[in-house]
Amino acid sequence: xxxNTTELDFGxxxxxxxxxxxxxxxxxxxDQGRYDMARSLDELRALADANGMDAVAEVVQKRATPExxxxxGEGKVAEARLVCQNVNAAAAIFDxxxxxSQIRNLSAALQVEVLDRTMLILEIFRARATTNEGKLxxxxxxxxxxxxxxxxxxxxxxxxxxxxxxxxxARRGAGETKLELDRRHLHHRIEHLEGRLKELEKRRGExxxxxxxxxxxxxALVGYTNVGKSSLLNALCGEQIFEADMLxxxxxxxxxxxxxxxxxxxILVDTVGFVSRLPHHLVEAFKSxxxxxxxxxxxxxxxxAGDAQAAEQLAVTDEVxxxxxxxDIPQLVVYNKCDTANAVAFDPDxxxxxAKTGYGLPALLAKLDEVLNHRVRTIEIVLPYDKLALxxxxxxxxxxxxxxxxxxxxxxxxxxxxxxxxxxxxFLV
Numbered sequence: 001x002x003x004n005t006t007e008l009d010f011g012x013x014x015x016x017x018x019x020x021x022x023x024x025x026x027x028x029x030x031d032q033g034r035y036d037m038a039r040s041l042d043e044l045r046a047l048a049d050a051n052g053m054d055a056v057a058e059v060v061q062k063r064a065t066p067e068x069x070x071x072x073g074e075g076k077v078a079e080a081r082l083v084c085q086n087v088n089a090a091a092a093i094f095d096x097x098x099x100x101s102q103i104r105n106l107s108a109a110l111q112v113e114v115l116d117r118t119m120l121i122l123e124i125f126r127a128r129a130t131t132n133e134g135k136l137x138x139x140x141x142x143x144x145x146x147x148x149x150x151x152x153x154x155x156x157x158x159x160x161x162x163x164x165x166x167x168x169x170a171r172r173g174a175g176e177t178k179l180e181l182d183r184r185h186l187h188h189r190i191e192h193l194e195g196r197l198k199e200l201e202k203r204r205g206e207x208x209x210x211x212x213x214x215x216x217x218x219x220a221l222v223g224y225t226n227v228g229k230s231s232l233l234n235a236l237c238g239e240q241i242f243e244a245d246m247l248x249x250x251x252x253x254x255x256x257x258x259x260x261x262x263x264x265x266x267i268l269v270d271t272v273g274f275v276s277r278l279p280h281h282l283v284e285a286f287k288s289x290x291x292x293x294x295x296x297x298x299x300x301x302x303x304x305a306g307d308a309q310a311a312e313q314l315a316v317t318d319e320v321x322x323x324x325x326x327x328d329i330p331q332l333v334v335y336n337k338c339d340t341a342n343a344v345a346f347d348p349d350x351x352x353x354x355a356k357t358g359y360g361l362p363a364l365l366a367k368l369d370e371v372l373n374h375r376v377r378t379i380e381i382v383l384p385y386d387k388l389a390l391x392x393x394x395x396x397x398x399x400x401x402x403x404x405x406x407x408x409x410x411x412x413x414x415x416x417x418x419x420x421x422x423x424x425x426x427f428l429v
Contacts, residue, residue: 022049026084027058028106029095030071039309043275044095044117046226051124056087069105071098081110093120100149118145121275133200140193147186150179217266217372219258220293222321223302224313225273228336230254231355232302233270236365261362262369263399263415264376269296274316294324298371299331300364305352306340330371334364376415381427384409390427393420 027044031037037060045055061076070077071094084092091113092106098116106114115123122145125138221229237256254270271293293299301317303310314333338352338359351367353360376398383390387409394400394414402413409427416424 022052022054023090024056024087025053026080026087026089026092026112027055027095028072028080028092029058029060030066031060031062032064032066033062039312040095044093044120047117047120047124047275048093051120051127053091053093055093056089057083059083070102070109071096072106077106077109084110084112091115093117103149133197136193136197136200140190140197143186143190143193147183147190150182150186217264217297217375218269218295219266219298219300219368220269220271220296221300221302222271222293223273223317224304225275227273227302227304227307227313228355229270229273229302232334232336232353233268235355235358235361237268259399260365260369260372262373262376262378263401264369264372264417265397266297266368266372269293274320293321294326294329296329298368299326299329300334300368301331302334302336304340305335305338307337310335332364332367332371334360374418376417377421378413378415379421379424380411380413380429381424382406382409382411382429383427387427390423393423 025048027041027048029037029041029044041058041060048055059072059076059080061072063073067073072080080092083089089112092110092115094106094114094116096116097118098106098114103114103116122138122142126135126142129135129138221232223229233254233256237258256268256270258266258268260266299321301314301321303313303317307313332351334351334353336353336355339354339357351360351364353364355361378401391400391410391412394412394416397420398414398416400412400414402411404411411429
């Protein structure tokens with residue numbers, strides 16, 4: 001099985017949305033009082049916007065017990081159908097997960113394509129993934145999501161795929177149904193993708209071990225999607241990666257080298273963003289990517305200072321990090337986009353930053369230095385002229401603040417890693 005095997009598709013609307021003008025869609029939701037419905041719909045609207053869709057209307061039903069076939073009651077489904085007709089909707093998006101039969105039933109009742117929240121996120125992931133690993137992870141998550149929903153995704157899946165009559169009236173077996181063929185195809189493809197991702201995970205483990213061998217500290221930026229993690233990385237390391245004011249603007253993790261004020265070199269990693277109620281299988285599919293945080297020396301949790309729900313954003317972040325066993329890793333909390341915050345009272349100990357204006361970035365770097373100060377020492381040495389090869393270590397693995405040529409050698413005031421300190425002890429001033 002080759003990598004260009006075409007997986008089954010949910011539909012066409014989500015794909016077309018990225019290639020044309022924004023398509024009008026209607027948001028559907030069942031409010032059982034389990035979470036903030038207004039907040040969830042705002043996020044769903046932002047997700048639709050990120051996928052080239054315009055949420056022009058919404059239909060919400062408060063109901064304790066969902067209808068088995070459609071989740072929404074019969075009357076509310078009829079109302080949603082009229083809304084879809086009146087706004088000429090291209091699709092309806094349900095704020096939650098649907099089974100295959102529920103997707104089929106709602107599509108038939110509303111006479112438009114129906115997506116659920118997870119399908120929409122998967123479409124965004126598929127459009128935004130740029131690395132080979134990101135594409136494989138997205139396809140794997142998509143196939144795992146499709147597998148239990150095959151039976152309800154359309155009548156075509158239940159047609160017989162083989163059989164027929166032979167010469168002289170001989171009959172062969174009916175053959176496999178289209179559903180069985182598709183299910184077997186998905187199982188084979190999932191096994192293939194899992195094998196490929198294990199290979200890539202092994203390579204990433206080797207890269208991590210190389211970092212650890214070189215004692216290069218790793219700082220991971222984690223947090224809710226669209227809080228400005230990529231903007232922070234660009235502001236600190238120089239503009240190198242795509243950033244935009246939308247959910248999941250970047251999907252694949254990005255690592256960049258950064259030199260702290262002390263001279264300590266670190267690797268700054270920007271990870272995939274989170275959303276509330278991120279489906280478990282999506283977390284599982286991207287766990288290898290998120291594990292960059294689990295292997296970090298410091299985790300920087302980023303929230304949006306201008307968002308009234310910043311505390312909830314951090315709670316979502318903590319929930320995902322909790323599944324990765326990151327409790328023992330030092331963590332910093334950063335409220336980014338502070339230039340958009342209006343008269344919001346913050347704890348003076350909280351780090352406020354603005355990637356746009358540069359405010360607070362020196363304080364963030366200083367705090368990282370403070371957390372990692374056990375890794376470096378500032379020393380003064382005089383290297384004899386026959387030992388100047390050691391100066392390369394000062395420059396490549398530390399930083400030189402002052403250099404002066406003297407009769408007995410070259411004087412350096414420099415910052416070195418603790419692990420390299422023994423190399424210079426005999427030359428200390």
